[in-house]
Amino acid sequence: MSEDIEDLLRTEFAGRAESAPLSHRDDLADAAIAGAGRVKRRRLGAAAGGLGLIVFGAAAAVWLPWSGDGLTEPPPAATTVEEAQSGLDIEFAVERDGAYGVVTADDEYIPLGSPQRPTYVQRLQASYVASSQRWVEITALDGSESVGYELPADEFTTVVRSDAEAFAANYYDMDSGRTVYTLFPGDARGTGHTPILELAPELMLEDWSDSVMVLSGSLIDVTGGDIGTHHFNVEYDWGLETAAVAGYESVVVADTSDPRYVCVADLQPGVELAESEECGYLGEGDTDELITFASVDEAAPGLVTEVSDTFFEDGLETEIIGDAQAEEQLLESEHQFVDPLGRWQIAFGPQDVTWALLDTTGEEASVSQLRPPEGALMPVVSHN
Amino acid sequence: MSEAKSSQDEEFREYVAARSAALHRAAYLLTGNRSTAEDLVQTTLTKTYLAWGRIRATDSVDAYARRILYNTNASWWRKRSNHEKPADFVDDRPDPSRDFAEQGAMRDAMWRHITGLPKRQRAVLVLRYYEHRTDAQIAEILGISTGTVKSQASRALAGLRKRLGTPASALGLGGRSEEAK
Numbered sequence: 103m104s105e106d107i108e109d110l111l112r113t114e115f116a117g118r119a120e121s122a123p124l125s126h127r128d129d130l131a132d133a134a135i136a137g138a139g140r141v142k143r144r145r146l147g148a149a150a151g152g153l154g155l156i157v158f159g160a161a162a163a164v165w166l167p168w169s170g171d172g173l174t175e176p177p178p179a180a181t182t183v184e185e186a187q188s189g190l191d192i193e194f195a196v197e198r199d200g201a202y203g204v205v206t207a208d209d210e211y212i213p214l215g216s217p218q219r220p221t222y223v224q225r226l227q228a229s230y231v232a233s234s235q236r237w238v239e240i241t242a243l244d245g246s247e248s249v250g251y252e253l254p255a256d257e258f259t260t261v262v263r264s265d266a267e268a269f270a271a272n273y274y275d276m277d278s279g280r281t282v283y284t285l286f287p288g289d290a291r292g293t294g295h296t297p298i299l300e301l302a303p304e305l306m307l308e309d310w311s312d313s314v315m316v317l318s319g320s321l322i323d324v325t326g327g328d329i330g331t332h333h334f335n336v337e338y339d340w341g342l343e344t345a346a347v348a349g350y351e352s353v354v355v356a357d358t359s360d361p362r363y364v365c366v367a368d369l370q371p372g373v374e375l376a377e378s379e380e381c382g383y384l385g386e387g388d389t390d391e392l393i394t395f396a397s398v399d400e401a402a403p404g405l406v407t408e409v410s411d412t413f414f415e416d417g418l419e420t421e422i423i424g425d426a427q428a429e430e431q432l433l434e435s436e437h438q439f440v441d442p443l444g445r446w447q448i449a450f451g452p453q454d455v456t457w458a459l460l461d462t463t464g465e466e467a468s469v470s471q472l473r474p475p476e477g478a479l480m481p482v483v484s485h486n
Numbered sequence: 487m488s489e490a491k492s493s494q495d496e497e498f499r500e501y502v503a504a505r506s507a508a509l510h511r512a513a514y515l516l517t518g519n520r521s522t523a524e525d526l527v528q529t530t531l532t533k534t535y536l537a538w539g540r541i542r543a544t545d546s547v548d549a550y551a552r553r554i555l556y557n558t559n560a561s562w563w564r565k566r567s568n569h570e571k572p573a574d575f576v577d578d579r580p581d582p583s584r585d586f587a588e589q590g591a592m593r594d595a596m597w598r599h600i601t602g603l604p605k606r607q608r609a610v611l612v613l614r615y616y617e618h619r620t621d622a623q624i625a626e627i628l629g630i631s632t633g634t635v636k637s638q639a640s641r642a643l644a645g646l647r648k649r650l651g652t653p654a655s656a657l658g659l660g661g662r663s664e665e666a667k
């Protein structure tokens with residue numbers, strides 16, 4: 103079995119490498135030379151400003167204190183809960199006296215209605231969403247209301263809408279071979295409609311509004327980027343008609359290798375039909391107008407463009423400063439939590455007493471150890 | 487610009503022309519997408535140029551660049567989107583009787599699993615199974631011990647074995663969540 107897996111890896115890597123999209127830029131070297139010049143100037147500027155430089159090699163940290171009037175002590179190795187709350191707005195999901203709740207950035211305790219230990223807690227515009235086995239619990243931010251929903255799968259993933267007003271829970275249904283998305287409103291009153299999408303597993307839900315669903319899938323592999331009419335839903339049984347049944351005006355599928363290339367399915371809400379898709383490039387031809395027309399929503403092209411623009415998110419090169427042990431914990435730990443607003447990342451292992459906290463609010467990312475508050479299960483991942 | 491600097495820059499351009507495609511391929515395997523791979527290669531080349539005066543006359547220019555590539559990737563923190571990280575589902579061995587689209591979906595699922603691995607595990611796998619490096623060479627490139635190389639590889643392979651052995655793999659596809667672990 104091991105050799106099979108190793109063979110599979112060799113084949114997969116070789117195939118992927120062979121088909122890797124290579125850059126055709128012919129100015130790589132000159133861009134590197136220019137970039138090196140900027141780095142040199144920045145280093146000089148930092149030294150002139152009296153800053154110490156902390157340089158992390160592959161495995162060892164080297165502390166190079168500035169000998170002038172600037173930084174003379176290593177940066178603090180630990181961050182307190184209070185600092186995490188006040189500086190980074192971090193909230194903590196906690197267990198206290200057998201119940202579950204959130205300790206807010208103001209150190210207020212908000213009870214979650216979750217009947218079982220949450221495995222992931224997110225903050226939306228108007229609620230906390232606590233996921234646990236077969237269950238999502240939606241609790242008002244002040245804890246005054248809470249509503250729970252049972253899901254037919256032990257394990258599921260959540261996708262939060264970009265405006266943080268709603269979310270979807272999804273799981274793979276082995277019987278139907280479909281990825282099933284249940285769409286929930288992000289409020290705790292429990293009066294909302296919870297439509298269901300059943301999509302082919304090669305499609306992923308990226309974002310949605312009240313009119314349009316934005317998915318991603320591999321399109322160019324099939325079309326070669328052809329502009330015009332296609333029939334993916336009919337040929338490949340994508341399940342876009344379930345979006346029509348759920349009441350959506352349109353579905354836009356963005357290509358996973360070039361998300362500017364999209365295919366638009368114009369639906370009739372309530373009618374179980376998705377006959378064809380019109381494919382083209384965002385910002386070119388009449389693609390944007392087509393999305394507006396199909397979605398009956400002038401804001402729809404903006405939503406699709408946002409998904410396209412952020413599909414390959416920027417890598418942040420960080421000069422990580424701080425605690426080497428915490429950096430190792432950050433790289434290696436099993437549980438990883440990332441602030442969607444880009445302020446912090448936290449990692450820890452099942453037995454860890456302290457967590458590794460990466461503060462990404464400054465020019466350089468600083469890593470430190472954080473001793474979480476009593477009963478802490480995990481940080482709350484906030485989308486607002 | 488001095489003659490020496492001009493000559494040095496020209497050597498660097500020749501190196502980039504000869505090796506950038508190989509760096510791109512490795513970067514793509516490490517990052518899983520074109521845009522980030524391009525950024526990684528550009529950063530690697532910038533750092534390589536910063537050391538060019540020191541390394542250009544040695545036999546280890548390419549080894550230096552590769553070390554930069556792998557270790558820069560390890561220090562990058564991608565902003566995650568609001569959707570889940572790559573799902574932990576993988577395919578079983580390709581079945582010739584399945585049609586092209588289905589096999590493509592299965593390969594994508596396998597790839598998603600690889601790109602969902604912790605960065606160091608993925609780097610070890612790429613070096614071992616793509617670049618065919620020995621554990622000692624991997625240890626040197628990543629700046630870790632050979633024991634860590636072995637443990638990282640072992641952990642990654644165990645994860646793959648576990649998932650390849652799931653009932654879902656018998657169907658070719660399966661799914662699980664990031665939070666419901």
